[in-house]
Amino acid sequence: MGNCFANPKKLPSPAPVPVTLGKPKKKSTAEIVPHDHHSTVRLYGSPISSHTAYIRFALQHKGVPVRFTPSISDPPLIEVGSERVSGSRESLLQYIESKFPNPPLVVKRCNGEDAKPWVVTLTALQHRSMTWHAERMLRWSEDLAARGGKKRGCGGGGGGIDPRVGTPRMEVKKFGKSYSQLLELLLEHAQMEERVLFPILNSADPGICKAANEEHARHLPIMNGIKEDIKSIGVLDNGSPAYLEAFSNLSKRLKSLLEHCKEHFVEEEIQVLPYIEATEMSKPKQRKVLEQSLDVMQGTHARLFNFFLEGLLPLDAMQYLDLVGMCHDEERMSSMLQMIEESNNV
The missing domain is CATH 3.40.30.10 (Glutaredoxin)
Structure with a gap:
């Protein structure tokens, strides 16, 4: 489910x-x-x-x-x-x-005395969701390549038709849609860091975010190239040698993207985000930065919010809702949840 x-x-x-x-x-x-x-x-x-x-x-x-x-x-x-x-x-x-005592319900409070700056927690949770979706896209591409253009049967076998994906060509289109959603999430996240987080750090010590900015620039051609690869696969004959070769290459590029993203996220969380704590932002300042972060990532917190939450554990999703609630903007929260409800009723 x-x-x-x-x-x-x-x-x-x-x-x-x-x-x-x-x-x-x-x-x-x-x-x-x-x-x-x-x-x-x-x-x-x-x-x-x-x-x-x-x-x-x-x-x-x-x-x-x-x-x-x-x-x-x-x-x-x-x-x-x-x-x-x-x-x-x-x-x-x-x-x-x-x-229901098991598993224990231990929710990290965003406003506790030992809590990290809210935008740091927000960024780390976004890293987790994007990593999960990137891993899922890689597994999916490898599965498509292994089936060689054959349809996915119910339960993943060869019998019957899985109504969630339909024909092989329909499945490739769904695959492309999922990647486009991930791509938008990745781009909005990068924009949030470049427009909100990095300026805060650079004002305190110019050069802290130089390496992270360079990483963003290196990832963009890879991400856009994968999108073009998926478009090309959509017009190839299912199961043809060109189709099989294209999916094999796509899986390699997705694996490379995943590895780069994981490495980049770890570096940010170890070498960049801790400096946010050193800026000693007041609670009003934290709230303003949090609001700015949500505003930059409009797609993520509207039509993509359901997609984004799918990549989080339930406890992480609860913590993310807590963060959005820190803005004291009930209209924003209701709008985000409304988009989820509408997407489920399509």
Whole structure:
């Protein structure tokens, strides 16, 4: 299933989960599957309420199957068997924790005494979502190449038709759409850093962000080249030698992009973002910087918001909602959640 806002019928079928080394990787909001041993929880609330969204993510973190019914209920109401509970966000979280103790619900508070500057947390969470989507695109391209232009059957096998992707040509178009969404997210994130974060650091010590700016410039041709490659594949005959070679090359370029992005994100989080803390921004200044960051990334926080959240773990998504809430702009929050609801109803 997708994240708790997503419409499963719309999601293209990702490639099989790859073998991972070391500890198993935690799953994002687009991969978590409810545990069968939990009874379905009914949740009633406004689909454009941050309160309701927060509770939906909390339930998803617990692996609880949720049946959401849009309503005017404010605050939201939870129904578990014969029990019906409503109240503040904290009281509902406490109820969920007592009812479903595992895994523990530990949400990092953005306004705690030891919390990092809000824009630093925002940037790191965006890195996580973009990394997950880049990894997913790579797995998907490798799967397409391995199938050699053959359709994906239900459950990933060869029998039947997977209605989420359709014919091979339809699947390539869906693949291209997903990459275009990732590309827009990557470009908006880079613009946010260049217009908001880097000027703050450069005003304190010119040259801190020189290497990061150069990395952005090097990545752009790679990202645009991949988009053109996908367009070219769309007109090739499925399964032809040219088709197979094109997908093989595409997978290599996606792998290269993923490696560059991971390296760049780690370098930023270790060598650049910590300097934000050294600027000792006041809370009003932090709020202004946060608002500017959200304003620059308009597409990410509107029509792409559902796509963006799919790349986050439920607890990370809850923290991201907290950050947006720091702006004290209910209209902005409602608009973002409304876009999610509309995308699911298309």
